[in-house]
């Protein structure tokens with residue numbers, strides 16, 4: 581068996597495509613495979629519009645697909661793809677090769693491996709592991725401009741053009757933008773929202789810092805005053821859905837944090853129980869809206 585036949589078997593090309601050349605480029609360390617269609621392909625391809633008979637109109641330039649490594653060496657597939665033309669309606673189209681994934685630069689197997697890694701680590705690390713630029717890897721994912729709830733609708737449309745279903749989405753990992761919240765709730769009835777750890781911690785840290793500063797103003801424990809009451813750290817329940825549909829889509833941004841937070845220590849101090857008031861059962865004040873934290877027990 582020749583190396584070309586071996587690669588043809590490994591790639592599962594069947595009878596419509598064949599590996600016509602394989603070589604190892606020592607300097608670049610790349611295993612290069614050249615693929616071409618066979619005469620059988622023309623018999624099996626039909627017009628996408630009316631299933632009419634097709635003839636080979638011409639060939640594309642020679643694109644390259646980055647495949648999974650062969651042993652430790654990069655593997656690249658090149659193939660001038662045939663363009664078919666319908667004898668009935670004249671429609672011309674590029675024949676999609678069986679190895680091509682959704683992103684057109686990578687084969688399906690490479691995409692599956694990279695997506696598996698993306699679940700577990702940042703994109704820069706995935707890029708380092710697979711030896712690709714993160715720019716090319718990002719193209720495997722859906723990306724669009726905007727921060728309002730409308731971007732979620734764009735994503736759903738893209739998902740459904742790839743045979744996905746909006747109600748099959750079970751979990752959505754996101755930041756705490758009410759705009760995204762609204763988009764998910766309006767489109768994916770079975771989706772559970774999961775706020776990602778980064779954004780939770782990003783909100784908790786300044787909140788804790790602000791509470792600490794308020795405590796210092798009121799008299800810190802051990803400095804002669806009684807221990808201050810615990811402070812509730814909870815999401816603002818009254819924030820309307822879609823309130824984030826402003827230019828930045830984030831009502832909880834800096835302005836909002838300033839409005840609802842404790843950056844004005846004097847204003848907040850007026851709502852805190854006084855250290856010596858003796859009313860331990862007084863209602864706990866809400867200080868900073870930071871997301872999906874339940875209020876403290878007894879709040």
Ligand SMILES: [Zn+2]
Pocket residue numbers: 627628629630631632666667668669670671
């Ligand atoms: Zn046709």
